[in-house]
Amino acid sequence: MQNKMSTSLNENMKYLAERLKPDTSFDVIYRVIEVGGRQACIYFLDGFCKDELMMKILQYFIDMKPEDMPDNAYEMAKRATPYVEVDLKNSWDDIFLNILSGVFALFIDGYDRCVLIDSRTYPARGVEEPEKDKTLRGSKDGFVETIVFNTALIRRRIRSTQLRMEMMNAGKSSRTDIVLCYMDNRVDHAFLEKIKKRISEIKVDALTMNQESLAECLYQRNWFNPFPKFKYTERPDTAAAQILEGDIVILVDNSPSAMIIPTSIFDIVEEADDYYFPPITGTYLRLARFLIAIMTYLITPTYLLLMQNPEWIPESFQFIMLKETSNIPLIFQFLILELAIDGLKLAAINTPNMLSTPLSVMAALVLGEFSVNSGWFNSEVMLYMAFVAIANYTQANYELGYALKFMRIINLILTAIFNLYGYIAAILILIVSIVGNKTLSDKSYIYPLLPLNLRQLAKRLFRLRLPEARK
Numbered sequence: 001m002q003n004k005m006s007t008s009l010n011e012n013m014k015y016l017a018e019r020l021k022p023d024t025s026f027d028v029i030y031r032v033i034e035v036g037g038r039q040a041c042i043y044f045l046d047g048f049c050k051d052e053l054m055m056k057i058l059q060y061f062i063d064m065k066p067e068d069m070p071d072n073a074y075e076m077a078k079r080a081t082p083y084v085e086v087d088l089k090n091s092w093d094d095i096f097l098n099i100l101s102g103v104f105a106l107f108i109d110g111y112d113r114c115v116l117i118d119s120r121t122y123p124a125r126g127v128e129e130p131e132k133d134k135t136l137r138g139s140k141d142g143f144v145e146t147i148v149f150n151t152a153l154i155r156r157r158i159r160s161t162q163l164r165m166e167m168m169n170a171g172k173s174s175r176t177d178i179v180l181c182y183m184d185n186r187v188d189h190a191f192l193e194k195i196k197k198r199i200s201e202i203k204v205d206a207l208t209m210n211q212e213s214l215a216e217c218l219y220q221r222n223w224f225n226p227f228p229k230f231k232y233t234e235r236p237d238t239a240a241a242q243i244l245e246g247d248i249v250i251l252v253d254n255s256p257s258a259m260i261i262p263t264s265i266f267d268i269v270e271e272a273d274d275y276y277f278p279p280i281t282g283t284y285l286r287l288a289r290f291l292i293a294i295m296t297y298l299i300t301p302t303y304l305l306l307m308q309n310p311e312w313i314p315e316s317f318q319f320i321m322l323k324e325t326s327n328i329p330l331i332f333q334f335l336i337l338e339l340a341i342d343g344l345k346l347a348a349i350n351t352p353n354m355l356s357t358p359l360s361v362m363a364a365l366v367l368g369e370f371s372v373n374s375g376w377f378n379s380e381v382m383l384y385m386a387f388v389a390i391a392n393y394t395q396a397n398y399e400l401g402y403a404l405k406f407m408r409i410i411n412l413i414l415t416a417i418f419n420l421y422g423y424i425a426a427i428l429i430l431i432v433s434i435v436g437n438k439t440l441s442d443k444s445y446i447y448p449l450l451p452l453n454l455r456q457l458a459k460r461l462f463r464l465r466l467p468e469a470r471k
Contacts, residue, residue, distance in 0.1 A: 166182075
């Protein structure tokens with residue numbers, strides 16, 4: 001296998017034909033032309049090049065006269081190529097990576113380097129607001145699958161010479177582009193070097209699932225703890241705000257999400273709406289999410305505990321007692337409904353839009369009135385599980401919602417088996433899982449609560465005015 005390209009065009013074309021197989025792959029296109037009296041050949045991928053622009057550049061090369069032809073590739077790239085993004089490479093690995101990424105490659109007989117013209121354009125959708133990270137106020141743009149568009153959305157918000165966009169790649173076959181975005185004067189450089197080293201040492205064939213594949217390669221410890229180790233966002237304003245706070249944002253090509261590291265439980269529960277409303281409203285929204293998250297975890301295990309110990313219920317709260325006979329033990333009712341709710345979510349995702357209304361009607365009838373009337377479920381159980389299902393959507397982070405769900409199921413099972421002791425043990429398991437959750441930075445997952453920093457804790461719990469927050 002050759003490492004460097006030759007000065008002979010025929011040898012280079014022979015090697016390119018052997019590796020790229022343009023006669024087999026219909027989208028690998030090459031054309032032999034004459035540039036300034038020299039034989040030349042162009043290679044590119046169909047679908048990535050801007051046709052009108054390439055026609056103009058190609059016409060310019062064909063019209064070049066021998067006296068205008070530079071003697072070397074450097075002069076050709078810097079002086080005689082009428083385009084802005086031009087590079088020179090002589091390593092075949094670099095050349096193949098550029099061609100397969102959509103770059104226009106020009107090989108000229110007698111030159112020892114390939115002229116690479118980055119005139120590519122990727123198929124991309126519009127930067128509309130993401131479906132999951134919607135806000136009532138604020139910008140309505142969102143990340144897309146094209147990494148260059150995503151970096152531009154961040155650059156638009158941070159016009160600082162300290163902003164760095166460092167390109168890397170991973171995957172033996174995919175060679176997926178990865179961009180590290182950070183403020184050079186605010187980032188933890190030791191942590192940055194640690195992340196760069198881990199990315200460079202990734203030994204996988206491809207990042208098949210984009211950021212999830214990258215996350216599993218970066219965090220190679222046991223994944224038994226369900227609480228999220230990373231924060232994801234599809235909002236450029238959120239990513240820009242985290243960069244300005246000294247965090248690192250990782251963008252992966254073909255993914256519309258940005259990965260934010262390092263992160264804590266307080267970072268994960270934050271949302272953009274906290275900052276698009278006045279401080280008092282933002283504080284209410286933030287505290288309401290904290291309270292609702294705690295309620296989604298406690299409400300069903302607490303109800304199960306009280307039903308197992310009805311003598312603990314005060315006289316004024318006797319109305320929460322079951323009104324109908326329970327044909328199925330409460331623990332099984334709760335577990336069945338936990339599974340059923342996920343089944344409805346999966347059904348909603350895979351249901352065509354025109355059938356979503358019939359699905360909603362059937363779900364309401366079958367899992368609502370009919371399931372209670374048939375004796376499978378008690379109306380009180382349906383009420384509390386309905387609250388849990390709806391309240392889960394107050395959290396923008398999917399992983400956090402499912403982490404609380406798994407912990408709630410553990411609590412239900414332990415409470416059903418060991419009564420009060422199981423209930424207390426499950427809460428201790430929750431606390432240990434949150435406090436002991438390890439992140440990439442090896443810092444506390446609940447900072448600034450542990451170690452305690454009252455000023456930072458107040459900033460995390462309450463939405464302060466921006467001048468005060470900067471202090």
